[in-house]
Amino acid sequence: MFALNFLxxxxxxxxxxxxxxxxxxxxxxxxxxxxxxxxxLGPMVAPSVMEQVAxxxxxxxxxxxxxxxxxxxxxxxxxxxxxxxxxxxGSTGGSRGGETFDLQNRAKVSELIANTIPYSxxxxxxxxLFTVLISFPLGFVAGVYSGKWPDRLxxxxxxxxxxxxxxxxxxxxxxxxxxxxxxxxxxxYNGPSYAILPALVLAxxxxxxxxxxxxxxxxxxxxxxxxxxxxxxxxxRRRMITHHVLRNASIPLLNLFGIQVIGMLLGSLFVVEYIxxxxxxxxxxxxxxxxxxxxxxxxxxMLSSAVLVCVNILVDLAATNIDRRLQx
Amino acid sequence: xxxxxxxxxxxxxxVDIEGxxxxxxxxxxxxxxxxxxxxxxxGQSGSGKxxxxxxxxxxxxxxxxxxxxxxxxxxxxxATVNETAMQQLRGREIAYIGxxxxxxxxxxxxxxxQIAEKLMSVENDLARDAADRRVLQMLDAVRIPSSRQRxxxxxxQFSGGMMQRVMIxxxxxxxxxFLVADNITQPLDVTIAAQILRLLKExxxxxxxxxxxxxxxLGVVAEIADRVIVLAHGEVVEQQGMHGLLDRPTHEYTRRLxxxxxxxxxxxxxPTAVETPASETVLSVxxxxxxxxxxxxxxxxxxxxxxxxxxxxxxxxxxxxxxxIGESGCGKSTLSRLLGRVEAPDxxxxxxxxxxxxxxxxRQLLGLRKKFQLLLQDPxxxxxxxxxxxxxIAEPLYIQGGTSSVEVEKRVRATMIEVGxxxxxxxxxxxxLSAGQRQRVNIARAMVLDPELLILDETLSAxxxxxxxxxxxxxxxxxxxxxxxxxxxxxxxxxxRRVCNRIAVMYLGRVVELASNTDIFFNxxxxxxxxxxxxxxxxxxxxxxxxxxxxEGEPPSPINIPAGCSFRSRCPLPxxxxxxxxxxxxxxxSDGYAACHLITPIAQSTINS
Numbered sequence: 001m002f003a004l005n006f007l008x009x010x011x012x013x014x015x016x017x018x019x020x021x022x023x024x025x026x027x028x029x030x031x032x033x034x035x036x037x038x039x040x041l042g043p044m045v046a047p048s049v050m051e052q053v054a055x056x057x058x059x060x061x062x063x064x065x066x067x068x069x070x071x072x073x074x075x076x077x078x079x080x081x082x083x084x085x086x087x088x089x090g091s092t093g094g095s096r097g098g099e100t101f102d103l104q105n106r107a108k109v110s111e112l113i114a115n116t117i118p119y120s121x122x123x124x125x126x127x128x129l130f131t132v133l134i135s136f137p138l139g140f141v142a143g144v145y146s147g148k149w150p151d152r153l154x155x156x157x158x159x160x161x162x163x164x165x166x167x168x169x170x171x172x173x174x175x176x177x178x179x180x181x182x183x184x185x186x187x188x189y190n191g192p193s194y195a196i197l198p199a200l201v202l203a204x205x206x207x208x209x210x211x212x213x214x215x216x217x218x219x220x221x222x223x224x225x226x227x228x229x230x231x232x233x234x235x236x237r238r239r240m241i242t243h244h245v246l247r248n249a250s251i252p253l254l255n256l257f258g259i260q261v262i263g264m265l266l267g268s269l270f271v272v273e274y275i276x277x278x279x280x281x282x283x284x285x286x287x288x289x290x291x292x293x294x295x296x297x298x299x300x301x302m303l304s305s306a307v308l309v310c311v312n313i314l315v316d317l318a319a320t321n322i323d324r325r326l327q328x
Numbered sequence: 329x330x331x332x333x334x335x336x337x338x339x340x341x342x343v344d345i346e347g348x349x350x351x352x353x354x355x356x357x358x359x360x361x362x363x364x365x366x367x368x369x370x371g372q373s374g375s376g377k378x379x380x381x382x383x384x385x386x387x388x389x390x391x392x393x394x395x396x397x398x399x400x401x402x403x404x405x406x407a408t409v410n411e412t413a414m415q416q417l418r419g420r421e422i423a424y425i426g427x428x429x430x431x432x433x434x435x436x437x438x439x440x441x442q443i444a445e446k447l448m449s450v451e452n453d454l455a456r457d458a459a460d461r462r463v464l465q466m467l468d469a470v471r472i473p474s475s476r477q478r479x480x481x482x483x484x485q486f487s488g489g490m491m492q493r494v495m496i497x498x499x500x501x502x503x504x505x506f507l508v509a510d511n512i513t514q515p516l517d518v519t520i521a522a523q524i525l526r527l528l529k530e531x532x533x534x535x536x537x538x539x540x541x542x543x544x545x546l547g548v549v550a551e552i553a554d555r556v557i558v559l560a561h562g563e564v565v566e567q568q569g570m571h572g573l574l575d576r577p578t579h580e581y582t583r584r585l586x587x588x589x590x591x592x593x594x595x596x597x598x599p600t601a602v603e604t605p606a607s608e609t610v611l612s613v614x615x616x617x618x619x620x621x622x623x624x625x626x627x628x629x630x631x632x633x634x635x636x637x638x639x640x641x642x643x644x645x646x647x648x649x650x651x652x653i654g655e656s657g658c659g660k661s662t663l664s665r666l667l668g669r670v671e672a673p674d675x676x677x678x679x680x681x682x683x684x685x686x687x688x689x690x691r692q693l694l695g696l697r698k699k700f701q702l703l704l705q706d707p708x709x710x711x712x713x714x715x716x717x718x719x720x721i722a723e724p725l726y727i728q729g730g731t732s733s734v735e736v737e738k739r740v741r742a743t744m745i746e747v748g749x750x751x752x753x754x755x756x757x758x759x760x761l762s763a764g765q766r767q768r769v770n771i772a773r774a775m776v777l778d779p780e781l782l783i784l785d786e787t788l789s790a791x792x793x794x795x796x797x798x799x800x801x802x803x804x805x806x807x808x809x810x811x812x813x814x815x816x817x818x819x820x821x822x823x824x825r826r827v828c829n830r831i832a833v834m835y836l837g838r839v840v841e842l843a844s845n846t847d848i849f850f851n852x853x854x855x856x857x858x859x860x861x862x863x864x865x866x867x868x869x870x871x872x873x874x875x876x877x878x879x880e881g882e883p884p885s886p887i888n889i890p891a892g893c894s895f896r897s898r899c900p901l902p903x904x905x906x907x908x909x910x911x912x913x914x915x916x917x918s919d920g921y922a923a924c925h926l927i928t929p930i931a932q933s934t935i936n937s
Contacts, residue, residue, distance in 0.1 A: 005629065225431035232387045233498060234419015234450045243445070244434040251436075323436045325484050327623065 006317065014309035019071075021305040022298070026067050029294050036083050036292035057083075070298070079113070080295040081106040082288075109299045112284060120280035123195045123202070123273070124265055130203030131261070135210035142211065143218025143249070144241065154215055158208035166268055170201045170275040189279050198276045205268055206261055213256050217249040224248065251319050251326070258315030266304045335506050335538040336361035336384070341397035341407065343376075343383055343562075346390070353379050354562045356397065361506065361538050368553025368570065369542045370585070373792070376562040381510040381542045383407075385424045386414050402505070420450045423499035423537075427511035429491035433483045433498075440467070440479030443498045450502050466497040470527060471880060487882055488656075489520035493527065500531060506538040513548055513865075517655035517819065520882065522863035522874055525551050546589055547865030550574060558582045574867055586867065588793055590822030594868050597826050597845055598804060609679075610781055610813045611644040611667070611700075616676035616686070617837075618662050632887045636662040637673070638837035641913070644781070644813060651828030651845075652817045653860070657883060659837040664785035664817045668702030669693060680781070698728060701774035705786035707766035711758045718744075718754035721772045728777065743776045748802060764795035771799075775806065785817045800827055821864055825849055833857045836883050836894045839913060843920025853922040855899050876900060893925065901926060 037054045038045075054060050058069065073080060085107040142154035177197060178186035185194050221227070222245055230240040273282030281300055288296035320326045338361075343354040354376050361367050371377045382388050384399060386406045399406040401422070406414065418424075426432060433442050443466075444459040451459075460479070467475035470493040478486075486494060492512060499507055509528065513521035529552055532539055543549050549556060549570075556573045558566040558581065566579040577583045618637040624630040637659045644650050654660045665671045667678065669685050678686040680700055685693060704710060711720055721740045725731050731739070741751055747768045758766065767787065774782060784803075788796045804827075806812055816828055824831050824845075831848045833841040833856065841854040852858050855877060862872040879898040884890060893899070893906040905925050913923045 225428060226434050228387075228389070229426060229432045230434075231415075232385055232418055232424045233446050234415070234502075235446055236415060236449065239449060244437070247436055248434065324482050325435060 002320075003317065006320070007313070010313045010316070014306075014313060017309055018302060018305045022071075022302050023067060025301045026070065026298060027063055029297060030063055030066070034292050036294055039292050040083050074302075077110075079109040079299045081108055082112060082296055083293045084291050085112065085293070109295045112296065113281060113299060113303065116279060116281045116284050119189060119195075119278065120269065120273070120282060122192065123199055123278065123280055124269060126195050126199035127202035127206065127265065127269075128261070130199055131206045131210055134203060134207040135214060138207075139211040139214025140218055142215035144222065146215070146219035146222070151215060151219075154211050158211040161204050162208035164204060166201055166205050166272060167275060169204060170198070170272060173197055173201060174276075187277050194276075194278070198272045198278050201272050201275075202265065202268055206264060209256070209260060209264075210253075213253055214249070217252045218245060221245045221249040247322060251323050254315045254319050254322075258312045262308055262311045266307065333363050334360045335363050335401070336540075337398075337400040338384070339398055339400075341380075341383060341399060342395045343379055343388065343392055344395040345392055352395075352562060353392065354383065357559075357564055358397075359557055359564065359567060361540060362555075363538055364536045365554045366532060366539045366541050366552050368549035368556040369540060369559055370544070370546055370549050370556055371559035372544060372585070374561075375559045377542045377544070377559050378510055379562075380559065381424070381508045381540065384508050384540060385418060385422050387418075387424065419446060419504075420502050421505045423502070423504040423507045425492075425495050425499045425507070425509045425512050427514045429495045429512075429515075430483065430488060432491075432495055435483050438480045438482055439486070439494050440464070443494070443501060446498060447501055462501060463497070466501050467494075470494075470497055470531070472497075473881075487520075488516050489524060489882060492516065492524050496524075496528065496531065500535055500537065503535060504537060506540070507532075508540045508542070510542045511544065513543065513545075518821070518865070519655060519859055519863040519878060521548070521865070522878055523880060526874070526878075528552065545865050546585060547867050550867050551865065558585070589867055590793070590826075591868055592822050592825050592849060592861070592864060592866060593871060595822075595826065597828075598800070608646040609643050610646050610681065611815075612677075612679040613643070613667070614641050614677045614679070616640045616663075616666055616673045616678060618659075618666060618671065618673050634886050635837050635889060636886060637666065638889075639676070640834075640837075640839050641676075642832055642839060642842055644815060646780075646813055647807070647811050648829045649807075649814045649816060649827050651824030651831040652815065652834060653819060653821060653824055653831060654834030655819060655860075655883070657836075657886065658834040659886075660817050660819075660834050661785060662837075663834070664702065664783055664815075667783050667815065668700070668785075669697075670702065694728070698724075698777045699779050700781040700783065701777065701779045702783045702785065703770055703774055703787040705789050707763050707770060707790060710770050711766055713758060715757075716755050717749070717758055717761075717769055720758070720769060721776055724773060724777050739776055740772075743772045746806070747772045747775060748798075762795075764791055764798070767791060767795075767799065768802075771802070778810070779812065781813045781815070783815045783817065786819070788823060789818065789820060796823070803827070821860065833860065836889065837886060838894065838923065839921075840895065840924070841920065841922040842913070843916070843918065843922070847918050847920050851918055853916045853918070853920065853927050854895075854924050855901055855926075856895050857922075859898070859900075893923075895924075 035050075035054075037050050037057070037059065041050060041053060051060075058066060061069075070080070083106070086105055138154045138157060142151040145151055174186040174197065177184045184197050186197050188194065222241070227240050227245060230244065231237055269280070270282030270285050272278070273280045274286045277283065281303070284296060285300045287293075288300070339358045341354060341357040342352060345351045345353050357380060359367070369377050369380065379388070379392060383394055384406070386394075386399075386409065388394060394407045397407060401417070404413070404417070406417075433439060440460065440463050443463045444456065447459045447462060448454050448456065464475055464479060467479065472478055472490060472493055483491060512528075513524055516524060525548065528539075531537070541549060541552055553570050556568065556570050557564050558573070558579065560581045566573065566577065566582045568578075573582065574586065577586055616637060617635070617639055620634045620636055621631045622634060624632045640663060642650070652660050652663065666673050666686075669678070673686050676686060677684045680696065683696065685696060688696070718737070718740050721743060722736050725736045725739065741754060744751055744754065749765065749768050749772060758769065761769070767790075770787075788799055791799065800823075803814060807814065816824055818824055828845055830842065830844055832839045833848070833854065835856050841848065841852065841857050843853070848857060849861065850871070852861065852872075858872045859877045859879070862870060862874040862877040877900055879900055881898050884894060884897060890896070891910070892908050893902075893911050896902050896906045899906065903925060909925070911923045911925050913921045914927065916922050916927050
């Protein structure tokens with residue numbers, strides 16, 4: 001009953017959040033300078049034609065009207081059409097010039113996203129896997145031996161990792177492992193092995209935060225009274241750690257995972273995909289930003305906030321199941 | 329040396345604290361624990377009794393270290409045994425119960441699971457359902473109601489007393505040869521502590537567990553121990569039978585310990601507490617209630633309503649000391665928040681000097697706050713660490729405004745002298761002040777406004793006996809000089825016995841009895857007041873016996889208060905009407921008020937009329 005109550009409340013809250021984010025992005029996109037019609041039609045088109053196309057696309061209506069129309073569409077499951085891309089291919093650049101641009105034959109945003117999202121999911125999953133593989137052992141050992149050399153080692157490692165900018169790191173890794181070493185492929189996508197390098201860059205960016213949080217959280221849980229009482233009650237320390245300390249330490253970690261890691265992943269994922277020219281949602285988004293392709297930006301922003309909301313609901317649900325004192 | 333009858337032989341046991349320089353905490357302690365007896369260890373805080381009780385189960389952590397001597401248990405020296413062998417003994421043969429039951433178990437797992445986990449890790453070949461069955465049996469043995477359901481509940485769902493029962497189950501489930509009980513009643517309310525003590529006595533008799541019972545309260549140890557060791561500054565100063573110790577203490581320290589025991593019936597209250605005060609009403613509380621709401625986890629869109637204060641009425645007269653006593657959860661802290669107008673009551677009036685402060689606007693209230701001030705228990709968090717002491721005390725004057733800074737400094741310095749703070753503290757930060765000094769800073773901050781009413785919510789509870797006595801004297805002096813009125817809210821019966829003219833006893837959000845100091849202690853009318861008095865740990869003869877008045881059980885939850893009298897479930901003398909009709913606070917023959925059907929009201933008048 002609690003879970004149902006919880007889900008209902010949180011989903012309603014989530015929908016409100018997504019709606020507000022969408023409205024914000026929608027408004028900002030239309031306020032910032034740069035007319036998408038100019039990009040669509042190219043520099044040579046007469047102002048009267050431009051105005052005509054813009055009116056046809058509804059871009060000259062007041063923003064609230066545009067937003068209302070957009071939300072109605074979204075509720076019907078239609079995310080609209082790209083301003084720039086044609087339905088057939090042309091996935092990278094925008095085709096400019098009146099002759100090639102076909103107002104009636106534009107790519108559907110939902111299809112564009114559906115085509116790219118599997119790649120992003122693969123990359124994200126791999127990145128999270130790498131992050132866990134790196135940070136869990138380091139953080140756990142650092143937490144158990146808090147204040148001793150493993151703790152300091154993990155602090156040094158995470159300090160180094162946290163100070164590597166992902167753009168630079170990506171280029172260096174491409175150079176070392178791909179160009180010189182020839183071990184891993186780097187640019188574009190031609191099989192799952194192409195996801196390894198970008199995932200590694202993402203993992204290295206995420207790991208330091210996780211290492212420190214795991215270390216702190218395990219160390220704090222070890223300090224709890226019940227751990228030392230457990231020893232005098234006759235439970236071995238090893239069992240106390242595996243059955244109780246880890247369980248309690250996971251609660252703050254889950255929250256961190258929900259908010260920080262997913263948030264960062266959504267940000268860095270876009271950058272890293274761009275560096276590696278990896279054909280995921282991020283690359284689609286960044287190209288769309290360059291091209292003022294409002295419907296795509298709009299849809300991906302909405303998607304991102306939906307992912308964030310969902311992950312947070314799941315994380316909180318998991319946390320309340322672990323610790324029954326929590327109430328969200 | 330070791331006889332068949334002895335379970336534990338401690339000889340020349342010393343414990344050091346290792347740091348830049350070694351310091352001795354325990355010095356050459358020797359004693360023997362006879363089989364099937366309870367050995368009490370008594371000492372004031374800092375005497376080393378917790379260190380000793382931990383040393384007995386080889387549970388000292390660095391920088392503490394056993395530096396000499398031996399603890400012989402069944403031919404094994406616990407002081408030198410290796411960790412693996414010790415791990416075999418702990419939990420199985422040697423059990424330990426501490427003073428912090430709320431934090432003794434993993435907060436995220438059900439208690440029954442955790443006790444079964446311990447049982448199974450101690451007895452390796454035990455099947456899970458067999459372990460569960462034994463846990464359930466033991467939960468019944470310590471009289472935890474509806475044990476089958478509580479097996480699956482989490483530590484935070486247990487009250488302090490129930491959690492201590494759970495820890496007793498955890499300790500005794502393996503039928504250990506000896507048990508160390510380290511201050512186990514310390515955090516509990518008096519009636520609950522008395523129940524736990526009674527339970528432990530019974531279990532000790534049934535299980536024949538040799539017990540080391542450590543406590544700082546002589547009255548508690550006197551209840552249970554056969555022999556007593558008196559510990560002072562890490563040394564045993566006296567060791568003899570319980571009765572001998574009380575009748576013929578040999579050591580100076582023991583004599584002082586006995587004489588410092590607060591007495592309830594023997595001791596005369598302070599003169600101010602018996603003088604009849606003038607009858608001008610300062611504060612008049614009428615039918616005040618406060619309910620808090622909390623989401624119910626198990627039902628849809630349902631909020632639980634916690635009735636913290638339920639229709640409380642009383643008057644406070646100028647120049648008197650009114651005591652409000654009750655156990656945790658009875659609503660006395662909520663009441664103090666209402667009286668101090670930190671919160672507004674849901675219903676009812678609080679008239680201070682003829683004005684209703686319960687529904688007064690912010691601005692008006694601010695002006696009136698000069699005249700009534702609230703002082704709380706914790707002297708540490710109440711003082712901002714980054715302000716000088718003088719500035720802290722001056723704060724209320726700045727908030728009230730209208731005083732020049734020269735005048736402010738003059739008044740602050742005068743108040744500091746009045747409450748016994750050295751004037752040179754004026755420009756210092758509060759770092760390093762003792763609890764007593766900090767509490768004086770708090771008192772000065774309230775007094776600087778020259779209030780007419782001070783509400784003291786457990787203000788003296790965090791202080792030791794000596795400091796407490798000094799502050800009681802200070803409050804008395806201020807009262808004489810300024811004619812101030814005090815409300816003492818406390819759980820400490822001996823404190824209100826000493827200082828209060830009239831005393832209100834609270835139970836589950838209600839005042840159940842309100843009478844003069846003498847009547848409350850010598851002729852209480854309400855069975856709860858008698859139960860409270862019967863449970864006080866004391867070494868003097870009790871006027872009310874726990875066997876008669878102290879029932880099993882805890883107060884009902886303030887969420888679902890049953891119909892009828894709310895004390896019915898723990899009342900030794902319930903009658904039929906109690907189940908259906910909630911008794912009103914009515915006048916008693918001895919000029920007090922009590923809410924009980926057993927009292928024949930001389931007039932059908934309640935305090936309201």
